Amino acid sequence: xxxxxxxxxxxxxxxxxxxxxxxxxxxxxxxxxxxxxxxxxxxxxxxxxxxxxxxxxxxxxxxxxxxxxxxxxxxxxxxxxxxxxxxxxxxxxxxxxxxxxxxxxxxxxxxxxxxxxxxxxxxxxxxxxxxxxxxxxxxxxxxxxxxxxxxxxxxxxxxxxxxxxxxxxxxxxxxxxxxxxxxxxxxxxxxxxxxxxxxxxxxxxxxxxxxxxxxxxxxxxxxxxxxxxxxxxxxxxxxxxxxxxxxxxxxxxxxxxxxxxxxxxxxxxxxxxxxxxxxxxxxxxxxxxxxxxxxxxxxxxxxxxxxxxxxxxxxxxxx
Amino acid sequence: xxxxxxxxxxxxxxxxxxxxxxxxxxxxxxxxxxxxxxxxxxxxxxxxxxxxxxxxxxxxxxxxxxxxxxxxxxxxxxxxxxxxxxxxxxxxxxxxxxxxxxxxxxxxxxxxxxxxxxxxxxxxxxxxxxxxxxxxxxxxxxxxxxxxxxxx
Numbered sequence: 052x053x054x055x056x057x058x059x060x061x062x063x064x065x066x067x068x069x070x071x072x073x074x075x076x077x078x079x080x081x082x083x084x085x086x087x088x089x090x091x092x093x094x095x096x097x098x099x100x101x102x103x104x105x106x107x108x109x110x111x112x113x114x115x116x117x118x119x120x121x122x123x124x125x126x127x128x129x130x131x132x133x134x135x136x137x138x139x140x141x142x143x144x145x146x147x148x149x150x151x152x153x154x155x156x157x158x159x160x161x162x163x164x165x166x167x168x169x170x171x172x173x174x175x176x177x178x179x180x181x182x183x184x185x186x187x188x189x190x191x192x193x194x195x196x197x198x199x200x201x202x203x204x205x206x207x208x209x210x211x212x213x214x215x216x217x218x219x220x221x222x223x224x225x226x227x228x229x230x231x232x233x234x235x236x237x238x239x240x241x242x243x244x245x246x247x248x249x250x251x252x253x254x255x256x257x258x259x260x261x262x263x264x265x266x267x268x269x270x271x272x273x274x275x276x277x278x279x280x281x282x283x284x285x286x287x288x289x290x291x292x293x294x295x296x297x298x299x300x301x302x303x304x305x306x307x308x309x310x311x312x313x314x315x316x317x318x319x320x321x322x323x324x325x326x327x328x329x330x331x332x333x334x335x336x337x338x339x340x341x342x343x344x345x346x347x348x349x350x351x352x353x354x355x356x357x358x359x360x361x362x363x364x365x366x367x368x369x370x
Numbered sequence: 371x372x373x374x375x376x377x378x379x380x381x382x383x384x385x386x387x388x389x390x391x392x393x394x395x396x397x398x399x400x401x402x403x404x405x406x407x408x409x410x411x412x413x414x415x416x417x418x419x420x421x422x423x424x425x426x427x428x429x430x431x432x433x434x435x436x437x438x439x440x441x442x443x444x445x446x447x448x449x450x451x452x453x454x455x456x457x458x459x460x461x462x463x464x465x466x467x468x469x470x471x472x473x474x475x476x477x478x479x480x481x482x483x484x485x486x487x488x489x490x491x492x493x494x495x496x497x498x499x500x501x502x503x504x505x506x507x508x509x510x511x512x513x514x515x516x517x518x519x520x521x522x
Binding site for chain 2: 288
């Protein structure tokens with residue numbers, strides 16, 4: 052007697068990006084534990100990225116099953132929301148290679164986010180749909196606290212998630228934004244600074260001057276040496292982009308915007324890749340590493356393309 | 371605009387050279403550096419392939435010059451040792467030159483960076499360039515960017 056195995060093509064689910072609305076700690080725990088238990092039953096790889104106290108809460112409830120779930124602190128992974136997609140990408144690549152479905156929980160938005168961070172977090176949530184459009188069998192659940200978040204934030208969650216889970220019920224979002232709109236150049240307005248401390252032109256051959264201006268500015272503002280070095284490198288890369296891709300000129304402006312220092316480079320170019328700075332660099336030596344590096348070095352990166360050109364703002368907070 | 375000024379170290383006294391270096395943003399020194407450096411290089415390379423000492427600030431304005439000088443040292447038989455301890459700043463375009471030089475060496479030969487700053491090591495790593503078998507990074511002291519003079 053012989054046996055033969057027929058391997059068929061199993062249709063895979065597309066990427067599922069769900070917002071879970073919760074109004075209390077009990078609802079949060081119930082909703083996330085249901086999601087995790089489902090994953091455990093199917094032996095799926097799982098990554099849960101939340102604030103540390105919430106991780107402790109879930110670990111306690113999961114007991115001896117907690118070891119089967121990977122946890123990461125959102126305060127570290129997602130302090131700069133531009134670094135969250137790379138973390139999911141790494142997990143997705145690893146899990147896809149293993150075969151079979153996998154799932155995650157990520158809560159990048161909480162009430163304590165600054166207005167600038169909030170906009171970037173919302174942009175991140177929208178970009179997830181684009182970044183994982185071709186990834187199959189990946190379910191990502193994003194908890195939103197309806198008690199502490201504004202109505203506007205919850206509305207935006209409906210735009211960035213095709214499905215909404217509330218009180219264990221799933222429904223389709225009626226206002227989900229389509230991918231073409233997400234892929235268009237991001238032109239969300241940036242507030243004009245009230246008091247620019249340093250302003251200078253970025254021209255070929257004068258990057259050293261720009262670097263020195265950043266060193267002086269950041270040191271006087273109380274940034275530690277390591278952070279000064281990181282900020283200088285990030286500004287240098289963005290200014291280099293202006294010279295190489297942005298029409299050959301740029302304008303550097305520096306100011307303080309509590310709690311951070313902001314370095315802004317404007318140029319005449321367009322940034323067309325919506326995922327710029329969020330995809331790991333290719334293997335070769337070609338360009339395209341400037342914003343990737345800046346996102347790793349800075350506390351917040353804002354990228355915009357307007358009719359007049361593009362703007363990159365780099366934020367760094369003194370420790 | 372980038373101007374490169376070359377000085378023959380055999381013709382000028384040290385004191386004058388150091389004043390000349392001070393008025394430039396970067397310095398690239400070719401040939402046997404200080405004796406200490408040459409000895410360390412000899413320990414890595416079996417044959418004297420010439421020591422390259424790079425210092426100052428390496429950015430997009432200086433990268434082509436760096437490549438030209440590196441290229442001259444790629445034809446020997448031994449590993450190419452580049453002492454980057456005096457580099458106070460290096461950007462992605464400068465790191466790319468180092469990687470390109472390492473990759474253009476024939477199999478079996480390596481580009482060895484000595485005394486890199488922590489930031490250089492990290493830039494290579496974040497850019498995905500840290501794991502090339504022909505690029506060897508010998509961790510040196512944590513002497514940072516724009517560090518004060520005397521930080522060894």
